[in-house]
Amino acid sequence: MIDCREASRLISQHADRPLPLGRRLQLRVHLLVCDACTHFSRQVRLLRQALKRLS
Amino acid sequence: MRFASLELRNREAAEDAVQETLLAALAAEKSFAGRSNLRTWLTGILKHKIVDAMRRSTRERPTETELGTDDLDALFDASGHWRDPPQPWPEQAFEQKAFIEALEMCLALLPARTGQVFLMREHLGYETDDICKELAITPTHCWVLLYRARMALRQCLEKSGITKP
Numbered sequence: 001m002i003d004c005r006e007a008s009r010l011i012s013q014h015a016d017r018p019l020p021l022g023r024r025l026q027l028r029v030h031l032l033v034c035d036a037c038t039h040f041s042r043q044v045r046l047l048r049q050a051l052k053r054l055s
Numbered sequence: 056m057r058f059a060s061l062e063l064r065n066r067e068a069a070e071d072a073v074q075e076t077l078l079a080a081l082a083a084e085k086s087f088a089g090r091s092n093l094r095t096w097l098t099g100i101l102k103h104k105i106v107d108a109m110r111r112s113t114r115e116r117p118t119e120t121e122l123g124t125d126d127l128d129a130l131f132d133a134s135g136h137w138r139d140p141p142q143p144w145p146e147q148a149f150e151q152k153a154f155i156e157a158l159e160m161c162l163a164l165l166p167a168r169t170g171q172v173f174l175m176r177e178h179l180g181y182e183t184d185d186i187c188k189e190l191a192i193t194p195t196h197c198w199v200l201l202y203r204a205r206m207a208l209r210q211c212l213e214k215s216g217i218t219k220p
Contacts (some may be wrong), residue, residue: 001129002129003135004062004135004136004137005128005130005131005135005138007134008137008157008206009079009202011199012198012201012205012206013202015201015205016176016183016198016201017183026176035140036136036140036141037141038138039141039142039143039144040141040142040209042143042144043141043205044205045208046149047142047158047205047208047209048147048177049149049176050148050149050154050155050158050160051174051178052174052177052178053149053155053182054145054155054158054159054178
């Protein structure tokens with residue numbers, strides 16, 4: 001089981017390139033049980049949407 | 056202009072980029088031909104000028120602190136849990152003017168290279184590989200800078216209180 005430190009890195013990486021299958025599964029399992037990382041994952045997406053609108 | 060300053064971290068460089076944009080626009084006036092609205096067209100040219108300017112400044116290396124991960128590790132406790140756990144944000148947060156203003160303030164607080172790489176990725180939509188090449192940094196460094204930017208921005212925005220439902 002990966003910890004939040006590791007999961008947060010994977011979340012950020014995943015926004016920039018596809019993760020290998022094993023890592024993706026580890027992340028998915030972690031997100032099932034972790035609210036904080038689920039929020040972070042959503043924040044990364046919201047930041048992306050906000051930055052696209054910046055002009 | 057505001058946007059160019061944010062991206063280039065340098066008022067003179069930003070003024071140059073805006074000026075080059077207007078000159079390029081005048082030279083290419085015919086190709087505009089009402090294809091899009093003026094603002095979109097000028098912003099498009101400005102993005103290219105900004106990337107040109109960034110390329111010229113690649114001699115400015117990211118600082119060692121920017122490339123290290125000690126400060127990032129310090130965001131977690133010994134068992135790997137968040138010290139300051141991310142909170143839920145309102146789903147449409149990015150549509151609020153106040154959120155965008157807070158975001159701009161937080162972006163300005165990022166270390167120079169970190170902010171540039173993040174804006175190239177998220178605002179200009181570059182692929183990470185292209186950013187590495189443009190700025191002559193390794194993929195690992197690129198990734199550390201993007202990770203740092205996201206971690207710092209979420210913390211900064213939550214501190215600003217703007218993400219409270």
